[in-house]
Amino acid sequence: MTIDWSWIGDHTDDLTSLTVSHLQAALSAVFFGLLISLPLAVIAHRIRPLRGFLLGLSNILFTIPSIAIFVLLLPISGLTRTTTVIGLTVYTLVVLLRNTVEGLDSVPVKTKEAAKAMGTRPLRTLLTVELPLALPVIMAGVRIATVMSISLVSVATYIGDGGLGQLFTDGFQRDFPTPVIAGVVLTLLLAVVADALLVAVQYVLTPWTRRRA
Amino acid sequence: MYELFKNLGAWLTSGHQWSGYDGIAHRLAEHLQYSLLATLIAAAIGLPLGLLIGHTGRGAFVAINLASFGRALPTVGLVVLVFLASGLSMWPVYIALVALAVPSIVTNTYAGMTAVDPDVKDAARGQGMRWHQVLFQVELPLALPLIMTGLRLALIQVVATATIAAYVSFGGLGRYVFDGLAQRDLVQVMGGAVLVAAVAVVLDLTLSGIQRFLFRHRPA
Numbered sequence: 001m002t003i004d005w006s007w008i009g010d011h012t013d014d015l016t017s018l019t020v021s022h023l024q025a026a027l028s029a030v031f032f033g034l035l036i037s038l039p040l041a042v043i044a045h046r047i048r049p050l051r052g053f054l055l056g057l058s059n060i061l062f063t064i065p066s067i068a069i070f071v072l073l074l075p076i077s078g079l080t081r082t083t084t085v086i087g088l089t090v091y092t093l094v095v096l097l098r099n100t101v102e103g104l105d106s107v108p109v110k111t112k113e114a115a116k117a118m119g120t121r122p123l124r125t126l127l128t129v130e131l132p133l134a135l136p137v138i139m140a141g142v143r144i145a146t147v148m149s150i151s152l153v154s155v156a157t158y159i160g161d162g163g164l165g166q167l168f169t170d171g172f173q174r175d176f177p178t179p180v181i182a183g184v185v186l187t188l189l190l191a192v193v194a195d196a197l198l199v200a201v202q203y204v205l206t207p208w209t210r211r212r213a
Numbered sequence: 214m215y216e217l218f219k220n221l222g223a224w225l226t227s228g229h230q231w232s233g234y235d236g237i238a239h240r241l242a243e244h245l246q247y248s249l250l251a252t253l254i255a256a257a258i259g260l261p262l263g264l265l266i267g268h269t270g271r272g273a274f275v276a277i278n279l280a281s282f283g284r285a286l287p288t289v290g291l292v293v294l295v296f297l298a299s300g301l302s303m304w305p306v307y308i309a310l311v312a313l314a315v316p317s318i319v320t321n322t323y324a325g326m327t328a329v330d331p332d333v334k335d336a337a338r339g340q341g342m343r344w345h346q347v348l349f350q351v352e353l354p355l356a357l358p359l360i361m362t363g364l365r366l367a368l369i370q371v372v373a374t375a376t377i378a379a380y381v382s383f384g385g386l387g388r389y390v391f392d393g394l395a396q397r398d399l400v401q402v403m404g405g406a407v408l409v410a411a412v413a414v415v416l417d418l419t420l421s422g423i424q425r426f427l428f429r430h431r432p433a
Contacts, residue, residue, distance in 0.1 A: 001298050063413040065373030067390060068406035074399065075217055147285050154287040158380075158394060165289055172293045172380075180297065184290040191285035 004178040011179075019186055022163025023194075025156070026149035028085045033092030033145060041100035042126065055098060062094040066155045074159065084156040091152060092145040099141025103134030136209060139202040143195055150191045154183070164190075220400045225407065235388070237408065244385035244412065248372045251310035255367055258311070259318030260360070266319070267326020267356070268348050276323050283316030288374055296381045306378040313374055314367035321363025325356030358428050365420045372413045376405075386412070 008015070044051040064072075069087040077083045107130050115125045131138075154165025162169075167183030170176075203210070224230055231237045266272045288309050295305035329352050337351045353360075379387030389405025392398075 001294075059417075060414055063369050063373065063417045064410040065376055065406070065413060067376050067387075068373075068410045071390060071394075071402050071406040072410075074402070075214060144284070147281060151285050151287050154289045157289060158391075165287065168287070168290045168293045171297065175297060177294065177297045180290055180294050184287060184294060187287045187290065188282070188285050191281075195281065 001177050001181075003181055004176075007176075007178045008182055015182060015186065018164050018166060018183075019190065022150070022153050022165075022187070023190055025081065025084050025088065025153045025161070025163055026146065026190075026194075029088030029092055029149045030096075030142065030146050032085065032089045033096045034142070036089070037093055037096040037100055041097055041104060044097070044101050045104040051101065055101070058094040058097050061090050064090075066091065066152050067158060070156055070159045079160045081161055083159060084153065084161045087156065088149050088152055092149060095141045095145045095148070096138075099144075100134065100138050103137030103141075104130055106137055107133045132206075135206055136202065139198065139205075143198045146194050146198060147191045150187060150194060154187065217399065217403070221403050221407070224400050224404045230404075237386075240384055240386050240388055241408070241412070243378075243383075244372070244375055244387075244409070247306060247310065247375045247378055247383075247385055248368065251307055251371050251375070252314055252364070252368045254307065255311045255314035255318055255371075256364060259315045259363075259367075260322055262315075263319045263322025263360075263363075264326065264348065264353070267323045268344070268352060270327075273323065273327075276319050280316040280320040283312065286312060288313055288377060289380075292377050292381060301382065303383065305381050306375070306383060309377065310371050310374060314371050317366045317370065318363045321366065322356065322360045325359030325363075326352055328359065329355045358424070358431065361424050361427075365417065365424065368420070369413050369417050372416060373409065376409055 040054055044054045066087060069090055070083055073083045073086055077086060111129060111133065112125060115129045120129070153163045154168060156162035157165030157169045164183040164187050167179035171178065171180035171183070225237075233239070263276070266276050291312060292305045292309040295308045299305060333351060333355070334347060337347045342350070375385050376387030376390055378385045379391045386405050386409045389401050389408070393400070393402030393405060
């Protein structure tokens with residue numbers, strides 16, 4: 001299996017635009033995933049009976065195969081980017097929800113009591129005490145969700161989207177390995193770079209964890 | 214929309230659809246065969262690796278990075294790549310599915326091993342147990358719940374992904390998804406998707422039920 005370097009040279013524009021579209025799909029999914037799971041996690045953390053229900057529900061959604069989710073969405077949103085993003089968002093939910101709930105659980109009761117004793121309102125406590133302290137665990141979830149989404153975008157190639165995944169179907173149909181190799185390498189590269197950036201973001205956002213370590 | 218669901222219901226319940234070579238029963242058997250064999254191979258690779266890393270405490274860095282690498286590897290790309298390299302054979306399917314399953318098995322086995330109380334291991338060694346006795350009679354039984362969780366996760370992921378076998382012209386429930394997409398037959402595509410999802414969900418619930426029953430005497 002040889003790589004046709006001239007093909008890569010001729011297609012740098014295509015490769016760039018596919019990479020951008022791939023990243024855009026993955027990041028939108030993580031963004032919407034956070035938007036949905038943050039409030040749900042706060043509810044699951046505060047109201048115990050709902051906790052098992054919400055986590056169980058997200059677990060069941062996670063077992064549904066990605067190709068199945070995309071296909072089941074077809075009658076609703078058709079062969080569009082929306083279908084891709086909704087499908088990927090569903091997948092991010094299980095990791096983001098679980099980690100956010102665990103992160104909120106890990107905040108020491110004494111810290112919350114201290115905030116209350118100082119007269120801090122519940123919402124303010126949540127935003128300025130609980131969420132920042134839960135951040136390391138939440139960020140661990142965001143990292144997993146991001147890498148997973150980047151890898152899963154290519155499945156959407158079967159419904160005509162899929163960013164770099166289009167290189168796989170293209171290479172498969174023409175019996176030509178170069179685009180496939182390029183697609184796999186670029187996907188892995190995207191995942192590694194995104195993960196490293198998230199580690200850097202977490203480092204900047206949580207200065208208090210550095211002094212302890 | 215209503216029409217679609219009515220047709221889907223008819224598709225899923227007609228006796229004609231369940232029998233024969235392209236029938237649901239046969240495709241389901243194929244799907245389970247790919248999934249179980251791939252998970253078995255992955256367990257044969259992942260379990261010893263996880264146990265070794267957990268027992269010696271060496272190579273944890275490799276294990277963790279292997280897991281995130283495995284998570285980032287696009288399965289569709291891997292299948293196509295191996296297909297173009299090996300031609301028409303079962304290799305692409307099994308290599309991709311095994312590559313998908315090994316990371317969750319290794320990381321969960323390793324996590325289970327590290328969660329074993331060091332004092333318990335010390336006590337076992339202090340009683341004069343050899344390393345293999347410590348591993349098989351103390352660490353392994355204590356790590357078993359997490360190891361089984363890893364195997365379950367791996368199997369579910371594999372069942373969900375075995376759909377891809379049909380993309381490189383093999384069978385399984387993915388047949389309906391890809392044939393349906395090619396024939397623009399949405400009912401068949403949705404039927405296949407519903408079946409795969411149902412198999413995955415039912416397997417997951419059953420296995421976690423069995424797991425809970427087996428370890429019912431252990432504190433969570």
